[in-house]
Structures are given as C-alpha cells and as structure tokens.
Amino acid sequence: MSQAENNNEKTKKSFSRRKFLVRASIGAGVLVGLPIIGINPLRRSLFENLESMLPEYAITDPATTWFEVTADNKIFFHSPKVEMGQGAFTGLAQIAAEELEVDIEKINMLHATTAGRPIDPRSTGGSDSISALFAPLRELAAGLREMIKNNAAEILGVSAASLKLANGVISANGKSITYGEVVQQANKWEAPKEVRVKARKDFKVIGKPIPRVDLMPKILGEPIFSIDQELPGMLYAMVIRPPKIDTQYKIADASKAELMPGIVKVVKEKDFVAVVGKSRPEVEMAIRAVKVDWETNKNWNQEEILEMTKVGKGEDQLIQKQGSKIKEEGLIEFEYTTPAGAHAQLEPNGSVAHVTADKAILYISTQVPGITRKEVAEALGFEEEQVEVQPTYLGGGFGRKLHTPNSVQAALISKAVGKAVHVFYSRKDEFQTQKFRPPSHHVLKAKLNDKGMIDYIEHHVSAGNASFGSPISSKGLEMFMGADLGIWSGGRINYTKIPNIRFYSWHVELPFATTMWRAPGVMANTFAVESFMDELAHAAGKDPLEFRLVHLPDNEKGQRQKAVLKAAAEKAGWGKNLPEGRVLGIATSGELATVIAEVAEVSIENDGYGDYIKVHKVTCAIDAGMIINPDGVKAQVEGGVMMGLSASMYEKIEINDSRVQPTIYGPYRIAMMKDAPKEIEVIIIESGDKPLGVGEPPIGPIGAAIGNAVFSLTGKRLRKLPLAEEFAKVSS
C-alpha cells in the first residue's frame, strides 16, 4: 500500500460520515398529495416548478473518499462527474481549490473509479455537474480544510484561529507545515460540527477564467480516452451489429472467419456474435466473413415514421395551462418539424474490459459509471462490488454515453476468451445502432388582439422517447410523470403576459431507439416556438425583439430573459445598418433556470451550384447565474451554438427499408470550418448566488435565429429542419 493509500485509510477510519442537506427529491412530497388534488394538476405544478425541484447532489461519502492528500502535498480529487469536454473538471477543481485555500495547480483531477471512490447516483448530464455540486462540494472541501487546520494547530501547538493558510502550507508564529505533512502526522480526524464556507467577496479562484485543467494532455495527445487503454495480453474484438432497425440476431455461421489470420475466437452469445483477434484490422477483415441471419420484424420507411410522429397520433399530456382554451376558427396556425439526429461524437462507444473468475474491470467512456457497473454485474452474475468501472475522459458524450450496453458485451467477450479485450464500434455501427434524437412535429396556434398582442397561444409537440426508456429513467417515474421531459423540455411558453396558454406534449413509440441528445427537446421546441413568435411578430407588424420583450413577464426570470435579449440585440447591432446583404435574426430560450438569447447575422450566398445560407456571426447573451469560470462558460456557449447550428442547418437521419441513412460523416453532414461563423460573441450577465446550467441552453435558439433571419432577408419561412435542405427546396 502506498503512502497515499495508507494516509487515506487512516483518514477514512476516523472521519465521521457527514450527510449534507438535500432538498426533497421529486418523488417524495408528491405522492402524498395525490388523492387530494388529482394527478393532472399535480403533474402540471411539477412541470411548472421543475427548476426549483431538481435535487442537489447528495454527498454521503466522507471527504477522504473524494480527496487524497499525499505526503508530497498534492491533492487528488476523485470526481464522480466525468469530463466530456464540458469543462466540469475545471469548475469542480476551482470550487475545491477555493475552499481548500490552494492554487488550482495543486488540485489533480481524476475520474473516480467505482471501487472505493464516489459514485454519481445519477449521470453526468443535464448541465448540472457544477450547479448540483456547488453547495455540497464547497461544504465538503471546507470541512476537509477545517480538519487539516485543527490537526495542524495541535501539531504546531498553537490555536487554530492563529493559523494562516497559503497554497497548502499552514503557518503560525514562524512555524509552518504542509497539508501533506499534517495528513501524515495527524492521528485523529474529527469532522467539524459546523462548516463555514468562504464568503463570496473572499473568492480567489472561483470566477476566474482559468485555462481548463485538462488542456495540456489534450494538446499533447496523451492517451486519456478509453480507446487508448491497453492491458497485458489484451485482444481486440468487434461485435457484429444489426444492419437494420427493429431487427434481432438469430444465428451466425463463422466457420470461415475462425480460420482467418489473427482470429482467436468467435464468441456467440444469446443476442450477439463477436469476433476476437490479435489486432483490430484482422478482426475488421474477419467480421465480413461471418454470415449472420437477422430477423427484421417489419419493413419501416421514412413516411411511416413521419406519420407516426404527427401531433394527434400518440398520447398527450397537458404541460402548461394559463387562462382559457380558445377553440374558435381562424387562429394563426403553422406546423414545424425536426428530423431524427445522431450524437455523432468522435470517440466511438466501447471499452477495455478484463473479466476474471471473481472480478471485472472496465475502462470506459461513460456518463453513468454506477449504472454501467450495475449492468455489467447483472450480466456476469457478480455482486456490484466485484465490478470496477474506471471511467476515462470522454471523446464526446452529448447523451450517447448514457447508454452502455457495449460494456456488457465487452465483459461477456472477455469472460469467453479469458483475456482482456478492447471492444469498440466501427463508425457505421455507431450510426446504424445509434440512439437518436427523436424526430419531432409541432403544431402552433395563436390569436392576436386588435393591438397586435397575443391573446392566446397553443403549442403541441409530438416526438419519440427521449428520457423515457433511458437508463436514468424508470417505469414508475414515467407512469407518474405521464409526459417525457426530454420531449417537452424547452416547449413551455415563457411569454406569460399572454393571457391564455396551452402546451401539450404527445408521446409516440417509434420502432428505433431514441434518447436524450444535448438539451433534449430544447432544440426542437425552441426552433418551433421561436420561429412561430417571429411569424406572429411579422403578422402583428411589430419588431421581433420588441414583440418578445412585451410578452415576457416582469417577474425575476422574465426580467433576466429580457436583459439577455436586449444585450444580445444591442451588441449584434439590432436595428442598425449592417453590411450589404446581411440581416439579423433573433431567438431566445429560458428552459430551466438559465436564460439565453442568440442573434444570427446571415446572408444568402451563391457558390455556383445554388443559393445557400451563410451565418457570419452569432451574438449570444447568457445569464447562467453565478459564474465559476467565464472562459469555460464562453467555450460551452460557443460549442453549443456550433452544435445547434450544425444540427439545425445540416443534420438529418432517415429510415428507409428499415435501414438508417446515412451511416458516415460527410453524407451525415456536420458543420465544418467553412460552415462555422467567423465569430461567436458571448456576453455573460452574472446574477444570483449560485451557478446554473450552461452546457445545454445554447443549443436552443440558434436554429430559429437563423430561420428568422432568412425570412427577413427573403420572405421565405423555413418551418422544417435541416434549414439548408429546406431553403434549397423553397428556393427552387
């Protein structure tokens, strides 16, 4: 046992388990109220108050499970949240460094293994790594700081109050000792009765634009991803995956493949077949020689999928209700659609697994280490403690890595060959067996009064599963909620000065797997609602910015949303002269507590083949509460705008003859350098005393902002994503 582990063991023994206050989780109070007020009003009050009901992260482990202080005075932070590019490691390190009174460089971020380190009870996702951990992590780190301080006082023979802390060194009366030395010498660890976190005015690390802590490994190309891991004697394997949706594996003839060079074994399990060999290219060759019989239940085509997705086809749930429903004829009514989309993260799914008689270890890029462990343990017939999941850096997550059945396959393959195996998807498999962002269909209706104000608005969204059916959902929760949060999220009408509002969420079971895709629901719903708002503004003869402002409420959130709209518009030059041929389009979103507005500066260009939409600049203003790292926030907004632009402009998955199309980058068009705006300007408006979500909200407004600009410029209204394709259609 290393010194560090020794110290850690010692600390663990006497560190009392300290539970931190947790707000009531969604389930608890709710079921009690059921018989009295009825399920539908209850659900609605839940939907409407979701922001304030999301639980904080409950830290139930002692600080020593999260932190290790080594003799050489380094601090290791075992993070249950994974780093997938969103910058969570940097924000968490800043929060810890602040309370531990050390420089950021002292904090070494590690992915917590499930063996003895904190396990996230939920997932890394939902933009809450920082917001949910901010308060409990501060308390945890402050508690550790106080314990170190109290021990230092005893060792130095001075009062704790006289100690000065500076970057891991404690001093008083000319004597000094490092945190590492304290941890080595201390013999009792008493958790302080009361933990006092630092006052905001004393912050030295929080709020600073510190470069991300994983910057250098990523610039040097270090082997930090699961696909880079190697174990002694490791073999390579690939699972042969179904070529169509709604298709099951029946039987395989691998007699030829087994004889091919480098092939060690063909593993046949009840629901899949895999080829194992000495190298990945040899395995790739051999899988082509395996003859697999698949059974496809039905032949699905795109038209059917679109028809199924239409509003009115599935089951509906009223999400938002204000004033009365207006049923009269002659309402302004439009439909909007968004296609299925792929996460298309660059690092394919997969893991390195080694299963022995009584133990399994997996190195995996996962957003749900605890769930991955449970799934692997179940498949192997192990106790969860026999399975160690060691998460690695993720080469992109975006919701795709909430699903890790590939870990079960890797474990079963390793067990079958008795060796460590490296099992990763091909890109074709990655697309073909994707769990897509569901396609959506929206119907919006409204009535304007004689002053050009909206008197009534009605929004219907229909889509396939998003959060329903995912590993972080449950049947019980789904039955209780009635509507899939991942479908309706972003679809509520924030313009609550409108006296009469109805919002319905429709849910349909599609014949292929759909799931959460960065900001589930928000992109599709914001595109529909914010395009419609623009149509109404034009119908009322009002400026689209002014029209939004006058319909937003005067409550705190409404004020914040108005502020971001004004800030983005002003900075983008709203109402001012622009270069010839360019126009601005604006859109906003206020899903959950963060509010954001985006202005796209657009022109129509011609490349000799035809006219196309060019986005020159995007100006965003975001209010995501208190800011931990302004550069990290900017990076997330830039990335979110870019991913939202790509998905809104170009991306589309279709099903034809039950096949997913396309299955490769290029035909699945992701925005490239040439498509990117030259500038994405980010204005941060800081508010309140706690951080809110940043990773997802920027996805919302960009599609509508671009579409609205195109309307201003050409008079053509684009009501279907992807915009580039729709623009070509309406222009021809």
Added chain:
Amino acid sequence: MKIQFKINGQAQTVDVDGKTPLLWVIRDLLGLKGTKFGCGKAACGACTIHVDGNAIRSCSYAVKFAEGKEITTIEGLSDGDNLHPVQQAWKEEIVPQCGYCQPGFMMATAAMIEKIPNPTDEDIDNNIINICRCGTYTRMRKAIHRAAEIKNNNA
C-alpha cells in the same frame, strides 16, 4: 511483410500485412495513441498525421506505402519541451473541449502552415476539413492564424 520507416525521428521496422491501415500500426503496434480513430473512411480527419510532411488520413493509408518515408504524429510534433507553434497557439486560445479530434486538427494545421505561411480565412476553410463535434471552430480559426504568426516570428 517487413516495412521500414521513420516515425517521430526514429527508425522502425514492422512486420504486418501491407494492407493494414497505418493508423492501427501507429496506435496498437507502436503504442502511439495520440492519433485517433474516428471513422475509418477518411471522412473525419481524427487520424491525420504527416507522411513526408504531407497531411494524410492514416485510417485509409496502407502501411506498405509508408516504406522508406518519414512519419510524424502528434507525439512528435513538438521539439522536446518546446511546443510546436500550433500547439502553442492551441494552448493560448484554449481550443480543446473533449479533445478527441484535436490532434488531427493540429496535424492538419501544422502541415498547412508549412505550405501556406500566412493562411487566409479562405485557405483555412479549404484546407482544414476535419470534423469537431464539440464545435471549437471559432477558437481553432483564431489559433490557426496565431500559429502562423508564432511560426513566422520564430523563423
């Protein structure tokens, strides 16, 4: 078959099927994991390396064509502790998010600024045709201009 080449300045001999994609030779035989697998069809650029100074997509480049050539990967881009201008610029602009595609972009950029010392935005659009899903393009564009500047100042 036996194939000889230089990689990051060191002579190497590998004994593999000549059709094996260079990507897997670099990653799994030589253990240099900085070059990434993204698609296997030369469609994303995550596996971009230099062969005799040219940016190539190693997932679709048979190892036999590397015979007698000089290969550079991300691990060999910097000169010891001195960061290559591209890496320096990437550091200054804090470009990476998830980081997976970044070695490919940095290799593509390093090859481009050798041939085009002062790339315009149009040069960048035409030559840097990799895919980044996190959407770091705006920072990358700044970093590419900055890399050219650092390189020209060093020269």
